[in-house]
Amino acid sequence: MKKWLLLIAVSFFMPGIAFCSVGFSSLLDASDDARPLMLSIWYPSEADQLDVVGGNAVFRGEYAALDGPLVGRHPLIVISHGGLRSTNDSGAWLGAALAKAGFIAIEVNAPRPETPVVAVNEIWQRPRDVRRALSVILGNPVWAGHVDQKKVFVVGFALGGTAALSVAGAELDAGSYYQSCADAGPVGADCTWYASHNVALNQLDQHGFDKPRHDDRFASAVSIDPEYLEAFSQGSGPPLISTLLISLGSEERKTSNLPLVENDLIDKATSSDGFxxxxxxxPHILLEEEGDAALCGVSPEVRARTHTQIVNKILSFLAGSL
Structure with missing residues (x-):
């Protein structure tokens, strides 16, 4: 039944193509000297020569054809992945899976904040990065002609999930956001980092925070385990576009602040399964480097199954939202 629903979702976006090989390319946007963006572009391709992309000693990469041929027009997803200190291509697994389903998937890689003082601005920088990435792709003569501009979406995980909600039109309440670390909750790890350097969330650039973050070029949004969820304003109303919130864990992270957001749950998953x-x-490397081996989850097989569930929910929602 689930496989049948997935095939319906895929065929909605890419009639005649259920699954395909994956191409990979990258594009540097250096229009802002202080914040260059490296865009990782995953897309359907018929190439056979594949290389591993996005892997490192801890995480597996994905197979893709480097600069493989791309033909036709495809729906587009902009991906904002990970927390404050995630490495480039942390969302390679998601970009590759969406490309296999017929999307052009753009993962936005911005410079990692070196200090907590800089990092507090990521709350408004990430949505701006998403909007900027879309403008870069639509303004690029090589890529623009391959994008179906009626089917443009944003998907985010963790802090990227917060960015996806912001781009969708949900508004963060400044006072509630400033209190987020005092309330602890799911942002505890970042809050510990801030506290160790005597940095408070209200030390951000207020001018940047006050700028609008909504972008009506996106048709729908998916937010996976977003951070600072309770800081979204009750008085601002729901997001302005169709939005799905996927919770990873034992219970849905429903919030009265966003009453019209569709909620879904992947139980027995954890926030680490977004990696x-x-x-x-x-796991051994993480332990040797005083990291958290739990970041690797229960097993590779369990994580792969969770990834499949996430992708299926995204495809089903996007197909039904248009």
Whole structure:
């Protein structure tokens, strides 16, 4: 039944193409010297020569044809992945899976904030990055002609999920956001980092925070385990476009602040399942570097199944939202 629904979703976006090979390319946008963006572009391709992209000692990469041929027009998804200190291509697993389903998937890679003082501005920088990435692709003569501009979406995970909600039109309440670390909750790890450097959330650039973050070029949004969820304003109303919130864990993270957002749940998952499948050495490396081996989850097989569930929910929602 689930496979049948997935095939319906895929065929909605790409009639005649259910699954295909994956191409990969990258594009640097250096229009802002202080914040260059590296865009990782995953797309359907018929190429056979594949290389591993986005892997490292801890996380597995994905197979793709480097600069493989792309033909036709496709729906587009802009991906904002990970928390404050995620590495480039942390969402390679998601970009590759969406490309196999017939999308052009753009993962936005911005410079990692080196200090907490800089990092507090990521709350408004990430949505701006998403909007800027879309403008870059639509303004690029090589890529623009391949995008179906009636089917443009944003998907985000963790802080990227917060960015996706912001781009969708949900508004953060400044006072509630400033209190987020005092309330702890799911942002505890970042809050500990801030506290260790005596940095408070209200030390952000207020001018940047006050700028609008909504972008009506996006038709729908998906937010996976977003951070600072309770800080979205009750008085601003729901997002302005169709939005899905996917919770990873034992209960849905429903909030009265966003009453019309569609909620879905992947139980027995954790927020770490938004990251790639780990290598065999991944957990050991994390322990050696005083990291958290739990970032690798229960097993590679369980994480891969969770990834499949996430992708299926995204495809089903996007197909039904148009």
């Amino acid at each position: 790639a499948v780990c290598t065999d050495r991944g």
